[in-house]
Amino acid sequence: DVKVTQSSRYLVKRTGEKVFLECVQDMDHENMFWYRQDPGLGLRLIYFSYDVKMKEKGDIPEGYSVSREKKERFSLILESASTNQTSMYLCASRRQGTRGEQYFGPGTRLTVT
Amino acid sequence: GENVEQHPSTLSVQEGDSAVIKCTYSDSASNYFPWYKQELGKRPQLIIDIRSNVGEKKDQRIAVTLNKTAKHFSLHITETQPEDSAVYFCAASEGTGTASKLTFGTGTRLQVTL
Helix, strand or coil, X not given: CCCEEECCCEEEXXXXXXXXXXXXXXXXXXXEEEEEEECCCEEXXXXXXXXXXXXXXXXXXCCEEEEEEECCEEEEEECCCCHHHCEEEEEEEECCCCCCCCEECCCEEEEEC | CCCEEEECCEEEEECCXXXXXXXXXXXXXXXXXXXXXXXXXXXXXXXEEEECCCCEEEECCEEEEEECCCCEEEEEECCCCHHHCEEEEEEEEECCHHHCEEEECCCEEEEEEC
């Protein structure tokens, strides 16, 4: 059974803070993704990584960066948090080359005050 | 890039009735169309998908249809039950192989009433 975990379910940070969101998967998946989910806007892709140390910008990368030093871990970094980054952040993983199911983590609800 | 539009944004049906959710996509190169279900407070999970070489796919009470010419695809749920209440997201896949990614629609909140 695929397991995708995220470091925090809820997080409250102040404007200007550097924020790290961690995602870990245990199925040796090559592809990993970071989305943000906002009401009425669906799931929007921030960044994805198709292998270790590889990264690609998604649709809304501004204000974010990522790190993939190990295959199982994909980190999302908010260099200087702003209130418009208050959102639900979802991580997902997928086996490469399948275009198959993306397995999502439970999400981190981030509030920036 | 790909753009996926989804309608309606909310849908209320009585238990036992059918529900239909429609999506359109813009990139004619897209060839993979999954549907995800997200129950309240839970993570999205894949419920059914279709590839562009197939026009229809069924799995028990759910079915998906694809019209490549018109660039739209639909989710059909028959004999709805209270546990079908959730937010449903359609998606389309662009890119090839390694760098393929999904573009999601904005979601449909389905409520099945007793």
